Amino acid sequence: MSTTPAPANPKVGFVSLGCPKALVDSERILTQLRMEGYDVVSTYQDADVVVVNTCGFIDSAKAESLEVIGEAIKENGKVIVTGCMGVEEGNIRNVHPSVLSVTGPQQYEQVVNAVHEVVPPRQDHNPLIDLVPPQGIKLTPRHYAYLKISEGCNHSCSFCIIPSMRGKLVSRPVGDVLDEAQRLVKAGVKELLVISQDTSAYGVDVKYRTGFWNGAPVKTRMTELCEALSTLGVWVRLHYVYPYPHVDELIPLMAAGKILPYLDIPFQHASPKVLKAMKRPAFEDKTLARIKNWREICPDLIIRSTFIVGFPGETEEDFQYLLDWLTEAQLDRVGCFQYSPVEGAPANDLDLDVVPDDVKQDRWERFMAHQQAISSARLQMRVGREIEVLVDEVDEQGAVGRCFFDAPEIDGNVFIDNGSNLKPGDKVWCKVTDADEYDLWAEQIG
Numbered sequence: 001m002s003t004t005p006a007p008a009n010p011k012v013g014f015v016s017l018g019c020p021k022a023l024v025d026s027e028r029i030l031t032q033l034r035m036e037g038y039d040v041v042s043t044y045q046d047a048d049v050v051v052v053n054t055c056g057f058i059d060s061a062k063a064e065s066l067e068v069i070g071e072a073i074k075e076n077g078k079v080i081v082t083g084c085m086g087v088e089e090g091n092i093r094n095v096h097p098s099v100l101s102v103t104g105p106q107q108y109e110q111v112v113n114a115v116h117e118v119v120p121p122r123q124d125h126n127p128l129i130d131l132v133p134p135q136g137i138k139l140t141p142r143h144y145a146y147l148k149i150s151e152g153c154n155h156s157c158s159f160c161i162i163p164s165m166r167g168k169l170v171s172r173p174v175g176d177v178l179d180e181a182q183r184l185v186k187a188g189v190k191e192l193l194v195i196s197q198d199t200s201a202y203g204v205d206v207k208y209r210t211g212f213w214n215g216a217p218v219k220t221r222m223t224e225l226c227e228a229l230s231t232l233g234v235w236v237r238l239h240y241v242y243p244y245p246h247v248d249e250l251i252p253l254m255a256a257g258k259i260l261p262y263l264d265i266p267f268q269h270a271s272p273k274v275l276k277a278m279k280r281p282a283f284e285d286k287t288l289a290r291i292k293n294w295r296e297i298c299p300d301l302i303i304r305s306t307f308i309v310g311f312p313g314e315t316e317e318d319f320q321y322l323l324d325w326l327t328e329a330q331l332d333r334v335g336c337f338q339y340s341p342v343e344g345a346p347a348n349d350l351d352l353d354v355v356p357d358d359v360k361q362d363r364w365e366r367f368m369a370h371q372q373a374i375s376s377a378r379l380q381m382r383v384g385r386e387i388e389v390l391v392d393e394v395d396e397q398g399a400v401g402r403c404f405f406d407a408p409e410i411d412g413n414v415f416i417d418n419g420s421n422l423k424p425g426d427k428v429w430c431k432v433t434d435a436d437e438y439d440l441w442a443e444q445i446g
Contacts, residue, residue, distance in 0.1 A: 009039040010119040013047030013076065015068055018055030020195050020239070022083055024148040025105060026053045029082075032112050036121040044075035048119040049100075051111060054092075056085030058340045069096050078118055082111045088343075106151055106167075143390065143425035144191035144408060145184045149177050149225065153197035154204070157268075157279050171203050174211040174220040178228050190390055190425055191235040193407065194225075200242040223249045230258035235390065237407055239264040243287060248294075255298040260404045263294075267305045270325035271318035274311055277350060288328050302405035304333035309367055310360030311339045313352030319363050323370050332378050333411050334371045338364050372437045379412075379435035386445065389414045391426045401428075403440070412438040419444050 012033055016026035029051065030040055041047050050072040054065035065085045069092065072079045079099050081092055086104040093099065101114035152167040181192055196202065203209070203220035210217045218228050223246060229236045236259040241247060243265055254261035267287075269275050295301050309319065326334070338360040341348050355363075391401040392408070399419025406412050416422070416430055422444070430442035 009037055010121060011039045011041045011046055011048045012115060012119075013041055013044055013050040013072070014053070015050065015072065016053045017065055017068060018053070018061065018084065020146045020193065022053055022055060022105070024146050024195070025083070025108070028108050029053075029111050032108065033115060036112075038115070038119075038121065044072060047076055047078075049078040049080060049115055050076045051080045051082065051115065054081060054083035054085035056083070056088060058337075058342055060340065061085075062088075062091075066092070066095050069099065073098055080111065080114045080118070082107060142188050143392075144193065145189045147177065147181055147184070147192045147194050148172070148196060149194060149199065149202050150196040150205075154201060155198065155279075169198065169201055169205045171205050171220055174203075174218050174225060174228075175213045177225065178213040178218065181229055181232060185232045185234050188425065189234060190427060191237060192229060192232075193237045193239060194229070195239045197240065198242055199238055199240050200244045200247055222246070223253075226250060226253055226259050235260050235404070237262050237264075239407070241265050243290065248290070251294045251297045251301070254301060261298050261301045262304070262404060262407070263301065264304045264407070268308050269311065269314075269318075269322060270329075271314070271321045274314050274318050274322075277313055277352060278308075278311060278347075288325070291329055300404075302332045303329075304335075304407070304411065305331055306335040306337065307367065308337050308339050309363040310355040312347060312350050312354055314339075314355055314363075319366075323367070326367075326371055326374060330374060330378065331371070332375065332405055333407075334375065335410070336364055336367045336371070376435070376437040379437070379440060382432045382440060383435055384432060386429055386431050387414070387440075387442065389416065389428055389430050389442065391416075391419065391422045391424055391428065393424060394420060394422050396420060399426075412440065414440045414442050416442050416444055 014026060014030060016023055034040065044050060052065070052069050052072055054069070055061040056065065062085055065083075069079060069081060073096060079096075080101045081099050082103045082105070084105050085092065086102050086107075089102040092102055100118060101110075103110045103114070150169055150171040152169045154169045184192065200222055202222045202225060206220050208219050208221045210219050212218065213228060218224050226236065226238070230253065238250070238259070241263050247263070250259070253259050268278060268280055291303065307322065309322070339355065387403040389401040389403050391399045393400045397420070399416040399422045401414050401416060402408065402411070403414050406414070414430065416428070419428070422428060429445050431445050432440050432442045434441040
């Protein structure tokens with residue numbers, strides 16, 4: 001008696017480029033495909049079709065996206081493109097006319113339909129039997145996850161085209177966000193990284209309406225969302241927070257240990273003239289005073305930020321203002337970019353002097369040296385103190401993890417010399433023994 005072998009599952013290769021918000025988009029698409037019986041494979045050769053989730057924020061990101069698309073076409077031939085650069089379909093097809101489909105960000109259904117057209121799902125797949133984990137498919141390690149609370153942005157920063165790609169602010173229902181967070185925690189997640197284009201604006205579009213979670217009312221608002229997330233017993237880290245007045249309400253939650261004392265605030269510059277040209281929201285001269293007040297309430301508060309040097313019209317005086325501001329602000333974690341014109345951004349039309357590339361480079365180097373000295377001094381203050389560390393990797397040399405002032409991939413690490421007995425996802429108390437400009441070294445104590 002012969003038996004017919006079961007048909008193989010269709011296979012999808014997936015490349016996710018860009019920011020954590022794009023990563024969450026990728027996870028949603030992959031979750032839907034896995035529910036439909038598709039296998040996700042790690043090589044171009046094993047895939048029946050390849051999906052590339054692109055980034056289109058700056059020219060270097062676009063170049064990387066085009067390069068990856070070309071590589072996928074060469075290695076596989078069947079390529080579907082989505083993501084932020086997908087809004088420039090003409091530019092993509094000019095370089096790669098053979099791509100099968102191009103869609104913009106958040107167009108999950110269109111991407112899944114495009115996959116169906118190339119390689120249809122198995123007709124005998126039963127999602128009630130072939131279960132996807134309830135938390136969905138994750139592209140991050142098991143112990144941390146990004147929690148996207150909204151899409152889009154209401155701001156019109158002159159250097160940015162995100163609103164034209166992702167649209168205006170659309171907040172997710174607070175009950176849905178908290179349900180997802182609870183599923184992730186039940187699946188083993190130890191750290192939730194809250195992300196959106198503008199986390200502080202959560203709920204503005206729905207007038208902070210009241211939703212429900214676990215039978216209790218919860219306002220669609222950042223403060224109430226953080227209060228609810230704090231009940232899950234995991235690290236809660238806030239990213240992309242604009243310094244609106246109501247951010248002050250979060251600091252007592254941090255001081256009480258309910259959420260991590262960590263604020264990622266994209267200041268971008270400090271010179272009032274440059275900020276005005278950037279059309280940055282929520283900037284006020286009282287920012288330094290607010291930072292001082294926050295630290296009085298929560299002395300352990302860590303502030304990370306990003307800045308742009310070489311914006312059109314930036315003078316040496318503006319740049320020096322920024323360096324002086326950094327000295328006053330004493331930020332802990334800082335990234336810096338040289339201004340790069342983005343096609344379609346309003347900044348391209350500003351009647352301001354363009355900063356030469358060599359001047360941009362010089363200012364970037366001076367900025368980084370200036371901030372490194374600040375970061376190094378602030379980390380030296382941690383030597384001798386006890387910190388809780390979340391372990392990311394372990395090898396024969398020891399363990400590598402992060403404490404509350406380190407977000408994954410963008411901040412520093414904690415190297416635990418005697419941590420080879422640990423495993424990823426462990427939380428352990430350590431004593432800091434040394435520090436440099438970015439990282440800490442520590443010994444396990446419990």
